[in-house]
Amino acid sequence: MNRIFAITAASDSVPTGGDGRGEIIFTVTNRSSSSLLGQVRVRPLGSTKGEWLNIAGQTERNFPPNATQQVVIKVATPPGAPAGKYQFRLDAISVHNPDDDFTEGPTVNLEVKATEAPKKAFPWLLVAAGAGAVVLIVAVTWWLWPRGVEVPDVVGLDVTEATKNLEDSKFKAEVAREPNSSVGINHVFKQEPEGEANAEAGATVTLFVASQKSDAAKVNTESPPQTPTPAPTVAPKVCSPRVFRVQSDHSWAEFRLPQGAEGLIIQIPGGAYNKYVFPKCNRVWWGTLNFTCGSAGIWERTSGNWDADGACHGSPGSSPYLVVGDR
DSSP states (O other): OBOOEEEEESOSEEEOOTTSEEEEEEEEEEOSSSOEEEEEEEEEETTOOGGGEEESSOSEEEEOTTOEEEEEEEEEOOTTOOOEEEEEEEEEEESSSTTTBEEEOOOEEEEEOOOOOOOOOOOHHHHHHHHHHHHHHHHHHHHHSOOOEEOOOOTTSBHHHHHHHHHHTTOEEEEEEEOOSSSOTTBEEEEESOTTOEEOTTOEEEEEEEOSOOGGGSOOTTSOOOOOOOOOOOOOOEEOOEEEEEEOSSEEEEEEEOOEETTOEEEEOOEEEEEEETTEEEEEEEOOEEEEEOTTSOEEEEEOOEEEESOOOOOOOOOTTEEEEEO
């Protein structure tokens, strides 16, 4: 194990207040002379519950050479949690080489104070209000009922930037390439659903991307003949390694694509990975996936879908580009 990261904690213990909350700051340093895409993970130890601990901000971060970043762990224990001392730590891995570049942080004590679960009072006022209160509740519920998430308007953006904007807003991007002269090549000229429309979080947004200029943009054939200028030699595009990830509450799968030349297609058979955590399963699954090294030099998912649910069947299958694990 190569301890390419250095991890320190601001304190060796975290006390919780009367509301069961607390926090601690860890410092993570890339000790190498190269930039790394790193991932930080909080690890509950012993009887510590994973749902008590959350990382504030992104779990995947870019670490420049010899650079340091701070990671804040938020603690929230529920009312009625048993008092006592618990433990956890923060780990850091290299996304592109997780098996070799992995560092375990120092163990931190979590001091939980005894709290009582709040007692629910009998709703006498609700009973007395009768039919009038029911009407009011129905009206308020209708008004506050979630109507979806606003879809970002990405028309005119480069496909890479458009895809990132959608993923940051919890949507999935599906790319369809068509000839179009209204925008530059590899730019979005239409999207479905349209920008500023409402859609469910996690829904797929289709991006129509210009692949080449349409016939309307070609030179008029009636123009006087001209001596053609030889086209410059263009070096083939190369896609850098890229990781696509899907995760549930307790399991994850990553599709780790290597460096490849433009036009290369990598297919990963459909499968699933299950993690049973009482009282139910947490599963990630994927259909047969095709990834293509596009003309923009970026790996793109050209077919197939993935998601997470509470089922408990299926296996990952065999693929050198697939890695699964427990959260």
